Amino acid sequence: MSGGGGGGGSSPEVYYVPWKVRAPKDPPAMGLVLYWFPVSKEELQKSSLRASRTLSLYATQCISMELADGQTPNAQKLVGESKLPVAVLATPDGTPVTKVENKDGKLKVEAVEKVVEAEVKTRESALDEHLKEAKEKATAGEKDGAIKLYQSVLEQKCMFPRKAKDAAKELKKLGADVATVNAPEFRAPVFDARQSARIDQVMRRGLIAELNARYVAAEKFYNQAHQMDPADPAPLRYLGELYRHHIGDWARARTSFEAILAMRADPLSRAVALHGLGKMTIHDGEFKKGLGLMEQSVEVYPLALAYRNLAVYWNSEGDLARGNDYTQKALALDPKDPYNLVFAAVFMAASGHGDEALKIARANVKLLPASYNLAGIYAQNGQREKALAFLKRHFFQYERYQAVRAKEMMEARVDAVFDSLREDPAFVALTRDADGRLRMPMKPMSSQPVTNK
Secondary structure, eight states: OOOOSOOSTTOOOOOBOOOEEOOTTSOOOOSEEEEEEOSOHHHHHHOGGGBOHHHHHHTTTTEEEEEOOTTSTTHHHHHTTOOSSEEEEEOTTSOEEEEEEOBTTBOOHHHHHHHHHHHHHHHHHHHHHHHHHHHHHHHTTOHHHHHHHHHHHHTTTTTOHHHHHHHHHHHHHTTOOOOOOOOOOOOOOOOOHHHHHHHHHHHHHHHHHHHTTOHHHHHHHHHHHHHHOTTOHHHHHHHHHIIIIIIOOHHHHHHHHHHHHTSOOOHHHHHHHHHHHHHHHHHTTOHHHHHHHHHHHHHHSOOHHHHHHHHHHHHHTTOHHHHHHHHHHHHHHOTTOHHHHHHHHHHHHHTTOHHHHHHHHHHTTTOGGGHHHHHHHHHHTTOHHHHHHHHHHIIIIIOOOHHHHHHHHHHHHHOGGGGGGTTOHHHHHHTTTOOOOSOSOOOOSOSSOOOOO
16 A cells, blocks of 8 residues: 555645644743644634745744644633634743734734744844843953853754854853853745745745646756755755655655755654655665654654555554554544545455445545555455556556656555455566565455455
8 A cells, every 4th residue: 555645635835834733742842832722623724824934934943833722731821811713922831922813713824924023033132132241241250140141042042043052152261061052054044025925936836836747847946946045944845755756766855855854944844854764764675764764753743644654564564453543643634635535445445344445445536646545445355457457547647757666566566455466467567667675575454354346
């Protein structure tokens, strides 16, 4: 079964904000936290807060983007007397800094962006003043006062690492016991409104090209956006997935993903990079290392794609229960996404619910990115001809590059969902260009019989 492809529909939005529900095991926030208290699930799906280049970039600057509700710690303190929906910018301990109220029942992303931008600028200006005042005190021999001011700057090292690095140097000169601040000289992202709008537009053109299988054009636009703002991880994220999933140039995919992990990146971009590296590492034969990377991915940020490929991994190990658990996690992120539904139907077929799986397959036969998994459903239901037809559609209509086909054919040869076809001459011929990188065969998904239809 395939965990890739599909999902996301045809929306031209590029800069989805990495909103996340904080889990108990998540590390504590370090800079600021932007809480979004939506009023309903419908708002979550339709609000303008879902997509924003500005907020996505602030997520790279140590500002956590968190979905919240009444169960969130300090919820009453954060919301106060406000009516939902409301957005609250707060310190990590839950102290509100500023709030954006709804207007006619809706939050506007522009208002939220302005509040965050204003607070960041205010804090940066305050740190500049502290550095200036601390230097004056040090020159005047007021050592204790200077140390106190420099320490206040050092405490903001997550959001303002360069200023913290300068403060640490001065503290050492004053004899204070302080650890060295490791702050690489990262470029600052482009926040200028006009430039940002142009970058957003270039990225949208790239995504539209990608959705229409114009991969060379998509690569051109994504590279252009990367040149316009090298500190923005989104162009690298889209380039990495384009190279990995569509073009099959895994060397450049690795370069893109590793660049993301080496920069100040938002959780969504880091998760995509970790997943992509994990997927390629598994295909190259380092199974446990690849598994670890994909597990890191979903810890950083929950991706349906990563959950699906974790399901694929555990299916390959014969652990159907764990595979189904990850499938349900992917489905929970977007229960109505057709690709998620088809993917889940593969597990239905494997667990003896062939009729239900076929019903979902028949409702989604036109979903080209799901061709591989549609083939898996029909194969497990004993419908050889349809399984082979959908596999052929996957290899030669959906996939456009031979480098990708070779990898996908190899995965099909070892995939447990095609156990019934493994020795079939037509299947062997269809997958003849498999790259030979994966071990054969994988363990069967289930010993339960599957209904033939």
